[in-house]
Amino acid sequence: MTSKVRGIRGAVTVEANTAEAIFDATRRLMQAIVEQNRLAADDVASVILTMTPDLNADFPARAVRSLPGWQWVPLMCATEIAVPGSLPRCIRVLVHVNTDVTQDALHHVYLGEAVALRPDIAHPSPAAASSDERGELGTKRAAGSGGEQAAGG
Numbered sequence: 001m002t003s004k005v006r007g008i009r010g011a012v013t014v015e016a017n018t019a020e021a022i023f024d025a026t027r028r029l030m031q032a033i034v035e036q037n038r039l040a041a042d043d044v045a046s047v048i049l050t051m052t053p054d055l056n057a058d059f060p061a062r063a064v065r066s067l068p069g070w071q072w073v074p075l076m077c078a079t080e081i082a083v084p085g086s087l088p089r090c091i092r093v094l095v096h097v098n099t100d101v102t103q104d105a106l107h108h109v110y111l112g113e114a115v116a117l118r119p120d121i122a123h124p125s126p127a128a129a130s131s132d133e134r135g136e137l138g139t140k141r142a143a144g145s146g147g148e149q150a151a152g153g
Ligand SMILES: C=C(O[C@@H]1C=C(C(=O)O)C=C[C@H]1O)C(=O)O
Pocket: 009, 011, 080, 081, 092, 117, 118, 149, 152, 153
């Protein structure tokens, strides 16, 4: 099978605009993405992170760089579009990976209130969730999802 660059999405919400909350949530999200997609840092081309404008206490990239072996992965942080009524306090990631896996087999991970972003394709996966998120973890598949957004970006 030919190896291609593909994108893996993720999102998580935090309770407060603090450096600790941003770090912990981003790290938890990234760990879930790594585990569910069996990622090796060397296969990761880059990561784009966004935060909603109500979050600015720290750069979420710090948490990605803290993962073992991820210190050389190019990272970029940006502000998400402030669409009126959209989900607050949300951190999003787009991980570019070199992979042999087909697009429909990638696991896109939505944690906490971010599950509401894509209820059409999110389904519980309690084994991979932290205790406060059991039953709320959402995993979505990229292909054939329809891509409609029910809760607003
Ligand atoms: C729905 C989301 O939020 C926003 C909307 C997106 C979309 O419509 O595909 C993608 C990223 C965000 O800008 C999401 O993060 O999945």
